[in-house]
Amino acid sequence: MIDKTSASIFEAIKQIQDGATVMIGGFGTAGQPAELIDALIAHGAKELTVVNNNAGNGDLGLAALLKAGQVKKIICSFPRQSDSYEFDKLYYAKKIELELVPQGNLAARIQAAGAGLGAIYTPTGYGTLLAEGKDSKVINGRGYVLEYPIHADFALIKAFKGDRWGNLVYRKSARNFGPIMATAAKCTIAQVNEIVPLGAIDPEHVITPGIFIQHVVAV
Amino acid sequence: MAYQRLTREQIVQRVAQDIPEGAYVNLGIGLPTKIANHLDANKEIFLQSENGVLGMGPAPAKGEEDADLINAGKEFITLLEGGSYFHHGDSFTMMRGGHIDICVLGAFQVAENGDLANWHTGAPDAIPAVGGAMDLAIGAKNVFVTMEHVTKNGEPKIVKSCSYPLTGMACVNRIYTDLAVIEVTPKGLVVTEMVNGLSFEELQSLTDAPLSRE
Numbered sequence: 001m002i003d004k005t006s007a008s009i010f011e012a013i014k015q016i017q018d019g020a021t022v023m024i025g026g027f028g029t030a031g032q033p034a035e036l037i038d039a040l041i042a043h044g045a046k047e048l049t050v051v052n053n054n055a056g057n058g059d060l061g062l063a064a065l066l067k068a069g070q071v072k073k074i075i076c077s078f079p080r081q082s083d084s085y086e087f088d089k090l091y092y093a094k095k096i097e098l099e100l101v102p103q104g105n106l107a108a109r110i111q112a113a114g115a116g117l118g119a120i121y122t123p124t125g126y127g128t129l130l131a132e133g134k135d136s137k138v139i140n141g142r143g144y145v146l147e148y149p150i151h152a153d154f155a156l157i158k159a160f161k162g163d164r165w166g167n168l169v170y171r172k173s174a175r176n177f178g179p180i181m182a183t184a185a186k187c188t189i190a191q192v193n194e195i196v197p198l199g200a201i202d203p204e205h206v207i208t209p210g211i212f213i214q215h216v217v218a219v
Numbered sequence: 220m221a222y223q224r225l226t227r228e229q230i231v232q233r234v235a236q237d238i239p240e241g242a243y244v245n246l247g248i249g250l251p252t253k254i255a256n257h258l259d260a261n262k263e264i265f266l267q268s269e270n271g272v273l274g275m276g277p278a279p280a281k282g283e284e285d286a287d288l289i290n291a292g293k294e295f296i297t298l299l300e301g302g303s304y305f306h307h308g309d310s311f312t313m314m315r316g317g318h319i320d321i322c323v324l325g326a327f328q329v330a331e332n333g334d335l336a337n338w339h340t341g342a343p344d345a346i347p348a349v350g351g352a353m354d355l356a357i358g359a360k361n362v363f364v365t366m367e368h369v370t371k372n373g374e375p376k377i378v379k380s381c382s383y384p385l386t387g388m389a390c391v392n393r394i395y396t397d398l399a400v401i402e403v404t405p406k407g408l409v410v411t412e413m414v415n416g417l418s419f420e421e422l423q424s425l426t427d428a429p430l431s432r433e
Contacts, residue, residue: 030288081293100349104315122313128385159431170304171287174287180308
């Protein structure tokens with residue numbers, strides 16, 4: 001019998017080693033796997049590269065992970081927000097490296113990793129600062145920038161319901177990066193509000209098929 | 220002759236008039252977001268939000284907020300009947316892939332060829348943040364810009380060439396300011412509307428790039 005559910009969040013999180021690249025789902029705090037991040041803080045893995053749309057809000061979740069000094073680099077599209085003060089402090093103290101990626105390129109590079117592509121040509125950012133030093137190409141009269149996939153060792157995501165095979169459904173706009181990050185990591189850990197029996201999720205409604213998920217924990 | 224600038228509210232009201240029924244529309248953060256409040260309630264218009272929402276409705280009543288239902292500006296929203304949720308890959312397929320009919324963005328500067336600068340002032344100590352601006356700028360079928368015609372210091376924001384870092388090249392189709400509506404065409408900037416009492420010469424004096432009349 002295959003059972004990907006874990007009774008303990010910590011059992012799932014403790015595999016994350018120093019120096020790992022960790023994708024963290026969420027757009028702001030919607031879809032942010034706060035309990036998994038808390039466990040990662042307790043676990044204490046350091047020198048992490050984090051992939052997220054933002055760079056933490058307020059004092060909890062990703063912001064707390066940054067404050068704990070566990071992140072050496074963040075890859076994101078929109079770090080600067082009214083409540084991103086933990087990131088701001090680290091940035092101005094030069095204690096964190098920032099790779100700024102337009103949001104659609106962030107999504108596309110994550111999807112490219114999940115889909116096994118070697119690179120993509122994207123029109124987003126062509127002719128801008130964010131394309132400096134990158135190869136570009138004009139295809140059918142339009143300019144494109146060569147961008148490489150973003151792979152991760154781990155993805156931490158939040159879903160609504162999951163079963164023991166790892167099939168997931170999400171809730172409203174908390175879905176955001178979860179399904180694509182799940183495809184791009186060697187190991188994806190999903191926190192869910194509820195673990196349901198196999199078959200309880202209508203197969204037509206499964207958003208993330210279990211093949212992309214290694215661990216499911218109820219919080 | 221005296222003229223009256225449009226208020227920011229009047230600018231968004233003006234843009235709202237040009238959004239037709241059936242349009243798939245993405246409204247940028249800030250001033251453009253307010254356009255939603257002025258759309259004709261009798262028209263079915265599909266508002267898309269980059270974080271995976273199509274068919275965005277108005278803000279919820281107090282006490283009805285749902286932390287899982289927000290817009291790109293991270294404000295609480297509602298979903299209209301018939302609306303849908305999707306992941307970021309699908310959302311940016313809509314935005315980058317030419318499926319959005321109209322996006323409305325704010326801007327620091329727009330150049331006469333339609334170059335857009337709206338993500339970064341270029342200040343060396345500023346934390347850069349781009350979000351979905353670059354995807355929308357080059358991905359929507361029509362890019363409308365809403366902004367004041369000049370900066371607080373009176374400098375033109377419609378320029379021959381942007382001095383701020385670009386968001387996208389030659390991507391803006393139309394500019395709505397507090398003084399005028401201007402089309403970006405292959406022949407340059409064409410003024411289609413001006414506020415009452417404003418002369419074309421006055422408008423040109425507040426604009427760095429050359430304007431022409433319809």
